[in-house]
Amino acid sequence: MGAPMACSASDLRPLLGPNATAAAAEYICGRFDAVSAKFVDTGYAVDNTYLLFSTYLVFSMQIGFAMLCAGSVRAKNTMNIMLTNVLDAAAGSFFYYLFGFALAFGTPSNGFIGAHFFGLDKFPSQSFDYGFFLFQWAFAIAAAGITSGSIAERTQFPAYLIYSSFLTGLVYPITSHWFWSADGWASPARSDNLLFRSGVIDFAGSGVVHIVGAVAGLWGALIEGPRIGRFDHEGRAVAMRGHSATLVVLGTFLLWFGWYGFNPGSFLNILKAYGESGSYYGQWSAVGRTAVTTTLAGSTAALTTLFGKRLLVGHWNVTDVCNGLLGGFAAITAGCSVVDPWAAIICGFVAAWVLIGCNKLAEKVKYDDPLEAAQLHGGCGAWGLIFTGLFAKKAYVNQLYPGVENRPYGLLLGGGGRLLAAQVVQIVVVAAWVSVTMGTLFFVLHKLGLLRISAEEEMAGMDLTSHGGLAYVYQDEENEKGGATAALKQHNSTV
Numbered sequence: 001m002g003a004p005m006a007c008s009a010s011d012l013r014p015l016l017g018p019n020a021t022a023a024a025a026e027y028i029c030g031r032f033d034a035v036s037a038k039f040v041d042t043g044y045a046v047d048n049t050y051l052l053f054s055t056y057l058v059f060s061m062q063i064g065f066a067m068l069c070a071g072s073v074r075a076k077n078t079m080n081i082m083l084t085n086v087l088d089a090a091a092g093s094f095f096y097y098l099f100g101f102a103l104a105f106g107t108p109s110n111g112f113i114g115a116h117f118f119g120l121d122k123f124p125s126q127s128f129d130y131g132f133f134l135f136q137w138a139f140a141i142a143a144a145g146i147t148s149g150s151i152a153e154r155t156q157f158p159a160y161l162i163y164s165s166f167l168t169g170l171v172y173p174i175t176s177h178w179f180w181s182a183d184g185w186a187s188p189a190r191s192d193n194l195l196f197r198s199g200v201i202d203f204a205g206s207g208v209v210h211i212v213g214a215v216a217g218l219w220g221a222l223i224e225g226p227r228i229g230r231f232d233h234e235g236r237a238v239a240m241r242g243h244s245a246t247l248v249v250l251g252t253f254l255l256w257f258g259w260y261g262f263n264p265g266s267f268l269n270i271l272k273a274y275g276e277s278g279s280y281y282g283q284w285s286a287v288g289r290t291a292v293t294t295t296l297a298g299s300t301a302a303l304t305t306l307f308g309k310r311l312l313v314g315h316w317n318v319t320d321v322c323n324g325l326l327g328g329f330a331a332i333t334a335g336c337s338v339v340d341p342w343a344a345i346i347c348g349f350v351a352a353w354v355l356i357g358c359n360k361l362a363e364k365v366k367y368d369d370p371l372e373a374a375q376l377h378g379g380c381g382a383w384g385l386i387f388t389g390l391f392a393k394k395a396y397v398n399q400l401y402p403g404v405e406n407r408p409y410g411l412l413l414g415g416g417g418r419l420l421a422a423q424v425v426q427i428v429v430v431a432a433w434v435s436v437t438m439g440t441l442f443f444v445l446h447k448l449g450l451l452r453i454s455a456e457e458e459m460a461g462m463d464l465t466s467h468g469g470l471a472y473v474y475q476d477e478e479n480e481k482g483g484a485t486a487a488l489k490q491h492n493s494t495v
Contacts, residue, residue: 007032047269051131054265057258058138062089064254065145069152070471071247072319072371074240076461077153078471084148084160088168091161092141095169100140101133104173104181111185114177135265136176139205140168142262143213147438149371150217154227154458157466159451163441167216171437175430176208186426188401196418198408199401200426201392204266206334206384207426214378215431217369219439224452226368228459237363242370245318252322256298259329263336264290274399286399290336293344294329297336300348301328301355308356323372327355327380334381334423335388337400338409343391350387351380382427389420 007029066085070078092100098119106114107127117123124130144164151159178184179200182191188199202208232238242248264287272283305324309317328348332339335347358375362368369375392410401407408422409415445451457465464470 007036043271046271048129048131050270051135051265051268054261055131055135055138057261058135058142058265059089059258061138061142061255061258061262062145064251064256064258065142065149066251067247067254068251068322069145069149069371071244071249071251072149072242073152074461075243075472076463076470078243078463079467079469080157080462081148081152082471083467084152084157084164085145087161088144088148088164089141091164092144092168093137095165096137096140096173097133099169100173101136102173103170104136104176105132107181107183109177109181109183111183112178113174114181114183132268135268139176139209139262140172143172143209143216144168146210146213146373146377147217147220149373150214150369151220151224152370153462154224154452155220156450156453157462159445162445162450163216163220163438166441167212167438171216171434172208172212175212175433176205178429179208179426186422186429191403194404195425196408196422197404197406198419198422200385200422201338201388201397201401201419202334202385202423202426203337203388203400204263204333206330206332206381206388207430210330210333210377210381210384211427211430212434214374214376214381215434216438218367218374218378219435220442220451221367221369221374223439223442223446226366227370228455230368231366235366237366240370242319248319248322252325255326256329259294259298259333260291263294263333264288267337286337286396289341292341293336293339293347294332296341296344297332297348297351298325298328300345301325301331301352302348304349304352305356308352312356323376324352324355327351327376330377330380331384331387334384335392338388338392338396340391340393343387343393346391347384347387351383354379354383385423385427386420389417389423392419 062085066082069081069085073081101114101120102116102118103114105128106116106118109115117125117128120130120133123133144167147163147167148160178186179202180189181187182189184190186195186200188194188201190199200207227240229238230240267283267287267290270284270287273279274282274286302321302325305327306316306321309315309320328351331351331354332344332347336344339347355372355376358379359372362372362375367374388410390410390412392415393413394409394415397407397409397415408418411417411420442451453462453465461470
């Protein structure tokens, strides 16, 4: 938001005629300055309201994650997975407040890590307000939610608290600093020393959020090993379907709804003109286009999965379609703001086949992920970054990241290979960083005996062994037990 326009009484007085007084000119300028300042205030209010509304949409995705996870696990582990989703948000808010935001956006800083705003010290500032902190926190806990799905049904509860805190407080924030902070070494917002003269375009986080959460979950699931019974004695995959397709569909729709904050909200503001003011076209149009590309990519992926799985397995599966839809969303998240709607259809179509292929590969290597989280968010997230390097449109790239001459754009649109090279660098670097940090953490937890539950607990279900009872009560257990005891006593007395 720009500064208010200034009015000079000395410049205004001659324009008012020979009889104008200095007091009159000063009065008029004072009124003009007051009105101008009000317009600036209104601009800040509009942009911050837009950002807060987007934040609330992103946070609603936690409900979607909770429902999706609950429906995708067996009934005996429902309470456990829902509690982990609650604590991803609760623990994440505490550690992101203390450390995460500062490591991500604490400017001025070096290209690797932020250094200011620990515990929101000296906040708000000219650079950031509270709405921006809350928006970034909602993204951080989304990454943790992805990981919880990969290691569901066999992980000790304390391990959830440890990994979630570590991920949201350190691993994710440093990653987001690299690509989203103006100081980050691979950020497209840098004023100089751009990676491949381009920087990485990961607009809403196919890499920063989805690959981070996916790779963390991948290592957790690999180190833990598959659930008991997931593969038979000959190594063949055994289907272990979740207990409620209803919850899966509900969670998917809630995630779809929240994605309209996730992707369009990543513009951070809406009251911005492209070129001269007074035109119908501005950032508000780019926000709308981003919502359209998000919708088309997810919808195309869902339809492709529907018919693709019908050809492969012979039936229509709602759970597979939901995962395909989410895979399309994860893919378009990187380039949603810099591609045309027709390109989003290509993104969703390929994302569906990427997910199907990753699931086939997971079965072959005996990898067990109850929510297909690593395959969905990792595989489709990586494709989304590559897709952006291929299809980013020159005009949109220059609108979002102005000030750099001859900035590279999509390879297939004539923009050269520099942007694509930067996107590939992000995939490799993020996968390596998360592997070293989260892989090490999960390995240490495993060696300390803090990662996987016992076989007996796993067979009985974590709701009974760790949380005091099942999530679903179909009858009054206490009355049933009391009635059975009374009947036994009466029987014994008659005998």
